[in-house]
Amino acid sequence: MNWRGRPLTSHEVVVESIAATTTKTGLTVHAELDTNPYPTGVQVSDDEIAALPITRHRFHGEWNYALHPQHPLDATAANNTSGQVTANRGPALTQHSLQDPELTGMTRQQLSELIDALTPALEVQRERVLRTRRGHERMVAPGTGAEAKLTPADRVLATVLHLRKLATMDLLGQLFGVTAMTISRAKQEVRPLLEAHGHRITTSTARLRTPADVATFLASDPTQTKVKKTS
Numbered sequence: 001m002n003w004r005g006r007p008l009t010s011h012e013v014v015v016e017s018i019a020a021t022t023t024k025t026g027l028t029v030h031a032e033l034d035t036n037p038y039p040t041g042v043q044v045s046d047d048e049i050a051a052l053p054i055t056r057h058r059f060h061g062e063w064n065y066a067l068h069p070q071h072p073l074d075a076t077a078a079n080n081t082s083g084q085v086t087a088n089r090g091p092a093l094t095q096h097s098l099q100d101p102e103l104t105g106m107t108r109q110q111l112s113e114l115i116d117a118l119t120p121a122l123e124v125q126r127e128r129v130l131r132t133r134r135g136h137e138r139m140v141a142p143g144t145g146a147e148a149k150l151t152p153a154d155r156v157l158a159t160v161l162h163l164r165k166l167a168t169m170d171l172l173g174q175l176f177g178v179t180a181m182t183i184s185r186a187k188q189e190v191r192p193l194l195e196a197h198g199h200r201i202t203t204s205t206a207r208l209r210t211p212a213d214v215a216t217f218l219a220s221d222p223t224q225t226k227v228k229k230t231s
Contacts, residue, residue: 159190
């Protein structure tokens, strides 16, 4: 649109521009304007998206993906499989696999050093919260009582993955066996410590919606496609 609110081009110009595209390998593009009427305001839920037979590319998987054909009778089986994967991590999604450099954007050694650096502050932070909640100092030895839902290592890892923009808090909750609210609290605790230590997390172009997406992402051959890191 120009400053008068008038379109700078027409649908025909856009279609012709797309149709004029030729790839380096000589492939051409057929483009035409679809003038059929379609209902507006239609929304697709996350569950419906998750049920689609989609293979997301490591580079901008939120829009760069292949949608595979699926027979209608296979939909129920696919949904059941998706539900089973969502219920737990599955054998392929252990904490070790979630620490994969392709997910964290850093080597395992760097992640380990980051966890070691932040753990003391996280433990002090947790003790301060518990003391405020109790209203008095601890009366039993440290290490007794109810365990935290997430270990310091889990809190750091979950925060790193969320800051990488790889996954939503809902998905991370599924992966770590907690609620999205627990992941949110962990991020609120860890993020200020990351900033205080001057540690900057690079974002990823990959976007993962389900545990199955994570497993597929990790199973892909990293020599074929690499995750692009952006600042």
